Amino acid sequence: MAAGFFIFFEIRVRALSLRRLFGAVIGSLLGISGAYLFSLVLRNALPDGPSRSVLQISVLLLMTYIGLVVGASKGDLLNLAALGGVFTGERASKRNTKVIDTSAIIDGRIADIAETGFLEGTLIIPEFVLRELQMVADSSDSSKRQRGRRGLDVLQAMRTNAQLTVQIAEEDYPQIREVDLKLIELARHLEAKIVTNDFNLNKVAQVRGVPVLNINDLANSLRPVVLPGEKMRVLIMKEGKEYDQGVGYLDDGTMVVVDHARRLIGRSVEIAVTSVLQTASGKMIFGKLDETPKPEPIRAVEVSNS
Numbered sequence: 001m002a003a004g005f006f007i008f009f010e011i012r013v014r015a016l017s018l019r020r021l022f023g024a025v026i027g028s029l030l031g032i033s034g035a036y037l038f039s040l041v042l043r044n045a046l047p048d049g050p051s052r053s054v055l056q057i058s059v060l061l062l063m064t065y066i067g068l069v070v071g072a073s074k075g076d077l078l079n080l081a082a083l084g085g086v087f088t089g090e091r092a093s094k095r096n097t098k099v100i101d102t103s104a105i106i107d108g109r110i111a112d113i114a115e116t117g118f119l120e121g122t123l124i125i126p127e128f129v130l131r132e133l134q135m136v137a138d139s140s141d142s143s144k145r146q147r148g149r150r151g152l153d154v155l156q157a158m159r160t161n162a163q164l165t166v167q168i169a170e171e172d173y174p175q176i177r178e179v180d181l182k183l184i185e186l187a188r189h190l191e192a193k194i195v196t197n198d199f200n201l202n203k204v205a206q207v208r209g210v211p212v213l214n215i216n217d218l219a220n221s222l223r224p225v226v227l228p229g230e231k232m233r234v235l236i237m238k239e240g241k242e243y244d245q246g247v248g249y250l251d252d253g254t255m256v257v258v259d260h261a262r263r264l265i266g267r268s269v270e271i272a273v274t275s276v277l278q279t280a281s282g283k284m285i286f287g288k289l290d291e292t293p294k295p296e297p298i299r300a301v302e303v304s305n306s
Contacts, residue, residue, distance in 0.1 A: 021072075023073075025071070027071020028064050030067050030071070031063040034063050099169075099186055100124065100125050103201075106147050106150060108150060110215060119195070123158070123167070123195075124169045124190065127171075127172060130168070133155070180201045183196075184210050187205070193213050194210060194211070194213070228273050229272065231270060232270075235268045236261050238265060244260050253282070254282065254284070255285070256285045258288065259287070261289060269290075274288055
C-alpha cells in the first residue's frame with residue numbers, strides 16, 4: 001500500500017508545473033508552521049498523554065495537507081521570473097508550446113510546416129482532440145471518414161518524425177462541452193499558442209486573450225504580391241458569376257477572374273491585372289485580357305539582281 005502511495009505521489013508530482021510545485025512547497029511549509037503554533041496551544045491546554053500526541057499529529061497532517069492543496073492551486077499566481085534566472089527555462093519552454101487543433105491536423109499542412117523548422121517547440125495533441133479525430137475517421141459519411149483518416153496519417157507522420165517533439169496531453173475539462181473552449185482552456189493553462197485554421201476558434205481565442213497561429217493566415221502571407229498593371233498567364237478553367245467572365249487559378253490556388261474570357265475556357269491567356277481583393281479566405285485577382293499590340297515580325301525582303 002505504501003509503495004502504491006509513493007508511485008501515485010510521484011506521478012502527480014511529475015504532472016505539476018514548476019510554479020504549482022513551488023506553491024505546494026510554500027503552502028506545506030506554512031501549514032507545518034501553523035500546526036507547530038497550534039501544538040504549542042494544545043501543550044498548555046491539555047494534559048500530557050497519548051490523546052494529546054495523537055491530536056497534535058492529526059493537526060500537523062491536516063494543516064500540512066491543506067497548505068499543500070491550497071499552495072498548489074494558487075501556484076499559477078507566482079512570478080518565478082522575479083526570483084532569478086533559475087526559473088526562466090520553464091517560461092521559455094512554455095512560450096514554445098503549441099496546442100494543435102483538429103482542423104489543423106486534418107488540413108495536413110502543419111506536418112510540412114513543422115518539418116521545415118518554422119514551427120519549433122513542443123507540439124501538444126490533447127486527448128479530446130484525438131477522440132474527435134477518431135469520431136471523424138469512423139463517420140458514416142465517406143467524405144468525413146476520408147478526412148479523418150488523412151488526419152490520423154498526418155498525426156502518425158508527425159509523431160515518427162525525429163525532429164519534432166509531439167506530446168499527448170491527457171488534461172480534460174468535463175465541465176466544458178465544446179472542444180474549442182477546451183482547447184482555449186488548455187492553452188491558457190499551459191501558456192501555449194493554438195495552431196488552427198478554424199476561423200471561429202481563431203476569433204474566440206483572441207477575445208479570450210489566447211494567442212493563435214492560423215495556418216490560413218500564414219499561407220496568405222506567403223502568396224506572391226500582385227500589383228495592378230502586372231501581366232501574367234493563366235488558364236481559364238470555368239465561367240464566372242458575372243456576364244462573360246472567365247475564372248482561372250494560380251499555382252498556389254489564388255482565384256483569378258478575367259473579364260470577357262468566357263469564350264476562352266480551356267485556353268491559356270495573357271492578362272493584365274486590374275485589381276486585387278483581400279478576403280477572409282484569401283486573395284482574389286481581377287484582370288482583363290491583355291490587348292497590347294505585339295510587334296510584327298520583320299519579314300525578309302528578296303532583292304532581285306535583274
